[in-house]
Amino acid sequence: MNDLSLMTARELGKYIKGKQLSPVELTKHMLQRIRQMDGTLRTYITPLEELAIIQAKDAENKIMKGEYLGPLHGIGVGIKDNKFTKGIRTTDGSKLFADFFPSESATVVNKLLHGGVIMLGKQNMHELAAGSTGTNPFFGTTRNPWNLEYMPGGSSGGGTASLAAGLATLATGSDTFGSIRLPASMCGVYGLKPTYGLVSTFRVFPSAWSLDTVGPMARSVGDLAIMLQVMAGYDPNDPAILRVPLPNYSEAIHNDIKGIKIGIPTYYVKGLDEDIAMLFRRAVVQLQYLGAEVKELEIPELEMSTFSGYLTVGSEAAAFHNEWLKTHPEDYSPDIRSFFLAGSLMEGRKYVQAQQARRRMVQAFEKAFQEVDMLLGPTIPIKTPKFQANWVKQNLDVVKRTLPFTVPVNLTGVPALAVPMGIDSNGLPAGMQFIGRHLSEQQLLQVGNAWEQLNPLQFKLRAETDNKTL
Template sequence: MTDITLMNATELSWLIKSRQLSPVELTMRLLNCINNIDPMLHTYITPLPEIALSQAREAENQIMSGMYKGPLHGIPIGIKDNMYTKGIRTTVGSKLFADFIPDEDATVINRLLGAGTIMLGKQNMHELAAGSTGTNPFFGNTRNPWNTNHMPGGSSSGAAASLAAGLTPIATGTDTFGSIRLPAAMCGVYGIKPTYGLISTHGIFPTAVSLDTVGPMARSVKDLAMMLQYMAGYDENDPTSLQVSVPNYYEDLNKGISQLKIGIPTYYLEGLDPDIEHLFNNAIQSLQDLGAEIKEVSIPELSMSTYSGYSIVTGEASITHYEWLQNHSEKYSTDIRSFFLAGTLTNTPQYLQSQQARRKMIEAFHKVFLDVDIMVAPTIPITTPAYSKNWIEQNLDVVRRCIPYTVPINLTGVPSLAVPMGLDQNGLPAGMQFIGNHLSEKLLLQVGNTWENIEPLKFSLKKN
């Protein structure tokens, strides 16, 4: 029998609904795993055993009394520590906010708790959601469960690593220039960066406000659909929130991808590590075998992504942190301080050029989507690196290499579903992303579910 700590939330949900599994038993098993394993992995900053058990007992009593709320009722969840939780410290992975206790829940936390989830704890992250490795000198470097000498990716490092290690069935992430998709790739899990504005960012500590998004992370596409159903929707407290109807994300999951037109942007075929190139070519063949029509597409406008991404992320972050950088610079790690200070050097013409480039990229994407249904690309061009002693230089290098592959999605505001595509020669996961037009999450989940059914992590380049 499968260990319940490694079951997908969809499977757990059915067992809980049919009263074959107690939310209290499940929560206790997970808390025990966190207690035993997390001191090595550092996926949680603030575990919440007392709160989790109290919520689990309440959920169990409600379910036994016939007050079942839906598929998330009784499901434990990990919360990224840049999301406000009322009365519970929210560090944003930073020494600067080590003792910050919000007086409200973020909108997305309200929705998830209202659906009956059980909060296992606040999860580790790259400091201030501004890095891609999972390094955190204040709360411990998160380790990759596939090989603890390797990084898990960031900034949603705790979420991805805890999912891979069986320390939570579902988790929340944020994505400003790749922070859901990059760790999903390195840890072999699933995550979706949704259309900008689909999920409220009210109560999320900002990194770059015109790019910040919130999304679900899990071990299966069905779990993502289950979470997105509750997380998405208009919020009057968020000025960027979209007033759009939320579709049923479940109904087309099993439709397959026969005759679906999938484009491969040639931009994403440059600079790939050999293992990533090999695994991606294998994935393309598998998609064709599943009935998809594949064609390469050219989007030369994406060459502006790196310049625009750096200018906007650092510029907007420097506005948020300006006073703290002046008065408490010692509370920032070296790489994050340098990253944010670079934003203070961004001038208005550079920022406006970057915003204009975004518009050109959006128009280019819309043009491509007239010919294809979705696009597919490697999530990042590199295999998962081992942690280096020179972590400052390594952090900046990982951002430099990966941001061109992830930030175009943030700049254009379109959704992207990160999925595993196999194991490299070191036995570590690699990932790819299905990219859709605005508000095409339902189609992306349909494609992702079909892809998941072939069990992509069984494909390995590792030599026996």
């Protein structure tokens, strides 16, 4: 049996179901690894050692009695700390909520618990889920396991870094303007931003109501599929939830992708760092080798993404934080405070214009999906940056560079799957995202799984390796 901490949930689940691996043994192994490494990586705000052992013993007892709950039973999960957990501190990565203990759990947490998961802890995140670097002056800044001098991305950086380091088997994220996909890219893992309304956001701290989504993160596409199966579904407590039948997300995951039409908006190939451009060009060739049909598309409406994204996120976040900004301004870090205060100054006229731009982008995507099955682009246009001393300015700069690439998916409500596409010249991962029409998660997972079989993180930037690969 391989190192337990780096195995996928599907691999571990086979051993657990067959009673060859004890959930208690697995959980103790993961907790020991967290104790050894997380003082440096800071992927958890609140580890839950005692609770995790209790849950693991309960899982083991059920399994021994033949009460197996499914592929997540006995598997360790990290819970992003913006999701309410009953009786367990839930900070949203913020000083404002450092002592908040909810009286009930988020719907998505309850769904996962009913599936038999073990909660390893509440995971670190960029403050209030409103940044892209993983910097947190209140609970410690998460480090990228590939190189501690580099950022893990945000806001779900605690989850993606824990996956990359083997401090969790699965993790939950949220994505308002890229917070699952961006850190997945920087840490070399897989993350799914579902269709808006597919997964309940009830009792999840809001960032921007009309954009917030909750989704799974893992070290394999197959694990995303089994997580989504449990996380998705109708919730009467969430007014934005979709009432739709759920497919079996794992059913077609091993199908080939011959004949699938993938469009590359020219918007996504502008202004790329050299390494990102090189890796993306090679990824396109690899997808064609797998049988996909790839073509470039013009979607000029995407140029409205930055305008609409800043106004929508800033305005809605400022509305939620209005009173706290007045009464506790010192409890916000400078970058988040300035972002929210700018949002509070937005005119209603500008907000309406931003929503009109969103509508035009939705229509443009619908038109594009008449030509192709899905879209593809780099997740972000830049290589993972090193941490800088002036972290406030860096946080704002990273958002400025990356938001145009991630926020179109949020503004239009469509799903997107973030996958690694290779290693850059600094030895860190880079990623790309498959973007689908509404409720096309099953097809995205199918294509993502085919891509995963190429083992993208083994790719190198050396020209001789490129020639051998292609």
